[in-house]
Amino acid sequence: MPVPTHMGPRLKERCTMDEIIEILESLKPGVDYETADNLVDSRVLDSLTILALVPELEDAFDVTIPAVEIVPANFNSAQAIDALVTRLVEEDA
Amino acid sequence: MDFSLHSYFSILYIVAFLPIVLVAYQVVAQRLRWAVLLVASYAFFWAISSKLIVFILISTVSVYLAGRKMGALFSERDAFIAQDKTRKKELKKLYQKKARLVCGLGVGFNLLLLACLKYLVFFGEVTGSLLALFGLNVPVAVPYIGVPIGISFYTLMAASYLFDIYRGTIAPDTNLGRIALFLSFFPQIMEGPICRYGQTAEQLWAGTPINKDNLYRGSVRILWGFAKKMIVADRLNLVVKPIFADYTSYDGGVVAAAAVLYTLQLYCDFSGCMDVALGTARIFGIALPENFRHPFFSRTASEFWLRWHITLGSWLRDYIFYPLSLSAPMKSLTKAARHRIGNRYGPLLAGSVTLFCVWFANGLWHGAGSQYIFFGLYYFVIILLGGLVEPLAQSVCAKLHINREGTAWRTFQWLRTLVVVFVGELFFRAEGMDAGLYMFGQLVGNFTFESFTNGAFMAIGLTFPSVTTEVVGLCLQDYAAVAAMVVIMTIVAVVEERGCCITERLAHKNLAVRWVVLYALIIAIVIFGSYGVGTAPLDPIYAQF
Amino acid sequence: MTESTAPKPSKPARFFKYLGLSILFCAILWGMFVGLGHILQPKGNSKDDGLIESRAYGFLAEPDNSIDAVFLGDSLASTGISPMRIWGDTGVTSYVCSVNGEQVSFAYTMLRDFFKTQKPRVVFLETEMLYNPFSVGKVFKQFVKDQFTVAKYHHRWKELTLEDFTGQVRYDKVSNLKGCNPKALCEPADASSYMLPSDEVELPGKLNLVFLRALADLCEENGAQFVLVATPHTRDWNYARHNGCAQIAQDLGIGFIDMNTDPVASEVGIDWTSDARDAGIHLNYHGMNKVSDWMASYLSETLGLPDHRGDQAYARWGKCLEEYEEYMAKVAKDPEKYDIPGVHMY
Numbered sequence: 012m013p014v015p016t017h018m019g020p021r022l023k024e025r026c027t028m029d030e031i032i033e034i035l036e037s038l039k040p041g042v043d044y045e046t047a048d049n050l051v052d053s054r055v056l057d058s059l060t061i062l063a064l065v066p067e068l069e070d071a072f073d074v075t076i077p078a079v080e081i082v083p084a085n086f087n088s089a090q091a092i093d094a095l096v097t098r099l100v101e102e103d104a
Numbered sequence: 105m106d107f108s109l110h111s112y113f114s115i116l117y118i119v120a121f122l123p124i125v126l127v128a129y130q131v132v133a134q135r136l137r138w139a140v141l142l143v144a145s146y147a148f149f150w151a152i153s154s155k156l157i158v159f160i161l162i163s164t165v166s167v168y169l170a171g172r173k174m175g176a177l178f179s180e181r182d183a184f185i186a187q188d189k190t191r192k193k194e195l196k197k198l199y200q201k202k203a204r205l206v207c208g209l210g211v212g213f214n215l216l217l218l219a220c221l222k223y224l225v226f227f228g229e230v231t232g233s234l235l236a237l238f239g240l241n242v243p244v245a246v247p248y249i250g251v252p253i254g255i256s257f258y259t260l261m262a263a264s265y266l267f268d269i270y271r272g273t274i275a276p277d278t279n280l281g282r283i284a285l286f287l288s289f290f291p292q293i294m295e296g297p298i299c300r301y302g303q304t305a306e307q308l309w310a311g312t313p314i315n316k317d318n319l320y321r322g323s324v325r326i327l328w329g330f331a332k333k334m335i336v337a338d339r340l341n342l343v344v345k346p347i348f349a350d351y352t353s354y355d356g357g358v359v360a361a362a363a364v365l366y367t368l369q370l371y372c373d374f375s376g377c378m379d380v381a382l383g384t385a386r387i388f389g390i391a392l393p394e395n396f397r398h399p400f401f402s403r404t405a406s407e408f409w410l411r412w413h414i415t416l417g418s419w420l421r422d423y424i425f426y427p428l429s430l431s432a433p434m435k436s437l438t439k440a441a442r443h444r445i446g447n448r449y450g451p452l453l454a455g456s457v458t459l460f461c462v463w464f465a466n467g468l469w470h471g472a473g474s475q476y477i478f479f480g481l482y483y484f485v486i487i488l489l490g491g492l493v494e495p496l497a498q499s500v501c502a503k504l505h506i507n508r509e510g511t512a513w514r515t516f517q518w519l520r521t522l523v524v525v526f527v528g529e530l531f532f533r534a535e536g537m538d539a540g541l542y543m544f545g546q547l548v549g550n551f552t553f554e555s556f557t558n559g560a561f562m563a564i565g566l567t568f569p570s571v572t573t574e575v576v577g578l579c580l581q582d583y584a585a586v587a588a589m590v591v592i593m594t595i596v597a598v599v600e601e602r603g604c605c606i607t608e609r610l611a612h613k614n615l616a617v618r619w620v621v622l623y624a625l626i627i628a629i630v631i632f633g634s635y636g637v638g639t640a641p642l643d644p645i646y647a648q649f
Numbered sequence: 650m651t652e653s654t655a656p657k658p659s660k661p662a663r664f665f666k667y668l669g670l671s672i673l674f675c676a677i678l679w680g681m682f683v684g685l686g687h688i689l690q691p692k693g694n695s696k697d698d699g700l701i702e703s704r705a706y707g708f709l710a711e712p713d714n715s716i717d718a719v720f721l722g723d724s725l726a727s728t729g730i731s732p733m734r735i736w737g738d739t740g741v742t743s744y745v746c747s748v749n750g751e752q753v754s755f756a757y758t759m760l761r762d763f764f765k766t767q768k769p770r771v772v773f774l775e776t777e778m779l780y781n782p783f784s785v786g787k788v789f790k791q792f793v794k795d796q797f798t799v800a801k802y803h804h805r806w807k808e809l810t811l812e813d814f815t816g817q818v819r820y821d822k823v824s825n826l827k828g829c830n831p832k833a834l835c836e837p838a839d840a841s842s843y844m845l846p847s848d849e850v851e852l853p854g855k856l857n858l859v860f861l862r863a864l865a866d867l868c869e870e871n872g873a874q875f876v877l878v879a880t881p882h883t884r885d886w887n888y889a890r891h892n893g894c895a896q897i898a899q900d901l902g903i904g905f906i907d908m909n910t911d912p913v914a915s916e917v918g919i920d921w922t923s924d925a926r927d928a929g930i931h932l933n934y935h936g937m938n939k940v941s942d943w944m945a946s947y948l949s950e951t952l953g954l955p956d957h958r959g960d961q962a963y964a965r966w967g968k969c970l971e972e973y974e975e976y977m978a979k980v981a982k983d984p985e986k987y988d989i990p991g992v993h994m995y
Contacts, residue, residue, distance in 0.1 A: 115786070115789070115790075116786075316667075579807060581806075581807040582807070619674065619677075622674075623677070623678065623681065626678065627681060627685070630682070630685075630799055630800060630803055631685065631689075631799065631803045631806050632803075632806065633803070635803075636800070636801065636803070636804065637701060638804075
């Protein structure tokens with residue numbers, strides 16, 4: 012779902028977050044992704060799930076997530092994933 | 105315990121080497137302390153491997169040069185980009201290619217060195233057997249130079265250094281001495297942990313003075329490691345060694361006991377050595393990464409490998425699993441698989457290819473032998489099956505109204521994981537693939553409690569012909585000592601799993617408490633340790649890998 | 650963490666404080682080791698009591714100052730010399746204090762302990778020990794074992810009894826063998842290259858010499874004569890070593906008897922086809938008897954050691970002789986029961 016660029020930044024943010032949560036729930040339902048902050052440490056996102064998550068994120072936001080970014084800090088919460096995606100998008104621009 | 109310097113448990117190390125290094129470190133000026141550590145590390149290396157020291161020197165220099173070359177390339181690229189921002193993407197790509205070449209050469213050279221020194225004999229044998237399959241009985245003669253201590257560990261560290269520079273995580277180091285110290289730091293050289301440059305290089309350089317808190321915490325940790333090794337690991341050797349050496353003489357019950365006891369022995373030896381390593385580093389104010397996190401609390405085999413030999417697992421994950429899985433060909437495979445067989449099994453299939461590579465590497469890293477590769481692939485199958493069976497297990501449990509977070513299920517998972525681990529370690533320790541298969545056959549086909557009821561098990565032991573004609577084994581008191589230690593370790597583990605760091609809490613208690621703890625550990629080691637006449641202390645197991 | 654308002658003690662003050670604390674720590678630890686050592690020390694002198702070198706330390710059960718000669722060495726001393734036979738021949742009391750495979754550093758410890766309760770007139774050292782090399786590490790380990798009973802006997806925690814805590818020592822297991830370890834197997838030795846004449850001189854190693862000098866000094870302090878003795882063995886003995894020992898004996902002013910060269914060799918009369926246990930390394934009891942007979946007459950006639958037969962205080966030795974002869978008869982009848990062919994002796 013491409014993000015309309017004429018929207019304000021806050022709304023843009025919300026759309027990205029919603030999308031991320033949607034993707035997470037499709038891979039591993041039943042977790043409260045809005046508030047959870049230890050997805051990797053508590054093994055909700057194990058290495059195989061991350062392996063499925065990354066291509067989804069790459070497709071949705073048209074970015075490339077290099078292996079070096081696969082660290083717990085970037086994936087422990089939906090907010091962290093959001094920050095990662097946003098940063099990569101800006102870097103590519 | 106011998107008087108020659110051959111491990112952290114030799115007398116010479118404890119009474120001479122370590123104290124001298126500690127004193128030298130403390131009296132020297134802060135900016136020179138790294139030099140003390142470096143000299144000590146190379147002296148230690150020389151004491152164990154003598155002339156083979158040349159190989160760690162070669163690795164260090166190669167890694168230093170490759171790192172600087174990559175740094176030069178990146179600076180060049182950034183200069184060009186500053187001039188002409190429009191070519192940013194293509195320049196990045198071009199220089200990435202150049203850097204990849206340098207990184208590949210650097211890593212490849214070091215891996216080749218590792219292969220030649222450690223695996224050549226094994227590869228020779230494999231080639232020989234392959235040729236024999238085709239009827240060609242060519243003796244494959246292979247030169248044997250020797251295996252420098254810690255080569256499996258420092259090679260991985262060297263590779264990670266180059267990979268991290270390539271990926272832009274760290275900047276290359278212009279100081280050869282610092283890289284040399286990073287790779288050779290003596291507490292970690294024998295059995296790891298496998299550190300990343302970003303984790304330890306800065307700390308090693310800092311020259312933190314020895315303060316009483318660190319000295320105490322480090323000493324307690326070192327003594328704890330000694331206790332584990334000498335009270336449990338060395339003691340169990342009297343029973344484990346004969347069973348594995350003479351494996352055709354024992355029934356399935358004894359084999360099962362051997363698997364359990366060996367796993368306990370291996371854990372106490374390896375984690376005990378880690379305690380000594382991390383404790384020693386702590387005295388110098390250096391925090392090395394943990395290699396164990398109470399692995400026997402694991403509920404699945406995957407979780408086990410997140411708690412056992414942590415630094416190896418994370419190295420394989422960060423430098424093989426993710427890069428391979430996210431490489432272009434693998435991504436297209438994943439995509440195609442997701443289309444064909446859905447979101448669950450698609451990534452799993454693609455992931456299984458990299459998983460295979462990771463576990464093959466894990467097995468091979470442990471040793472030049474077919475049973476180590478078998479060990480790696482054993483876990484590959486277990487973990488893959490776990491992933492495949494997961495949705496089925498979920499629906500079955502839902503139907504049977506089994507609470508997957510309840511105590512009963514968790515106990516089942518825990519026991520199941522223990523069995524998987526014990527069987528894996530059985531093959532790991534067996535004297536070759538044949539022995540492993542034979543013993544496993546006995547385990548499942550000839551399991552009986554007979555040897556425990558008729559006294560045969562208690563009669564197992566080693567002979568020391570120069571001392572006595574009797575067989576020296578373990579008596580009930582020995583097992584009681586082991587059991588007591590296991591209970592104490594479990595209590596410590598439970599406390600630490602809850603997040604409380606015991607040594608830190610102890611460091612803040614008053615003098616009497618602190619000294620009582622030290623005395624208790626020292627006395628326990630001296631009295632209950634397994635050393636002296638009629639014992640068979642282990643050489644640190646992981647030092648051979 | 651709040652900063653204390655009081656000024657921090659000066660650097661030298663802190664250094665001395667830590668030094669003092671370290672010394673206190675070590676002192677308390679040392680005290681604990683000594684205390685635990687007392688508890689763990691075997692309270693009897695037999696193997697069942699847990700004493701490790703029970704054969705050599707059998708002398709602890711003998712009355713004080715009753716033994717006139719002592720033989721130190723490794724397994725060659727215990728298979729080659731029989732104090733009981735010497736007693737039977739001439740009534741001289743002696744003891745063999747040796748442990749198989751041990752080095753001369755151990756002989757020093759052994760002799761020191763021997764002098765605590767005995768006043769022998771002569772001390773013999775079997776020369777094989779002088780040519781067994783050992784490292785400084787071994788010396789260090791020996792020292793630690795001597796000083797820290799707790800380390801040597803820590804394994805006795807498994808078999809502690811009430812007796813161990815009351816500290817009463819009872820050395821009462823009197824041995825009939827008096828430290829010897831007779832063997833009955835027979836494997837003839839090849840004497841073709843035995844004692845070929847040579848002018849070479851092979852001195853013992855430096856570390857061995859250090860302990861040899863220490864032994865000589867110890868004997869002098871305790872008023873005992875010190876004699877090197879080479880019992881008959883074809884392996885590991887040659888003229889070079891003979892010359893070496895002769896020289897070192899001269900330098901130190903101590904005695905040297907070589908049973909491998911004439912005139913002693915003919916007097917002892919070893920027959921290498923019947924007297925060897927394992928092709929020339931050790932003697933069997935036939936060889937032992939011959940050596941002991943020679944030694945008995947040497948002690949009695951040449952050194953003039955007293956004949957204690959008939960002395961009421963030494964009546965126990967007479968009883969031991971009877972039991973010894975019974976034991977020797979058993980050994981002779983069933984050699985393999987008391988020995989393991991082919992295995993290095995324990």
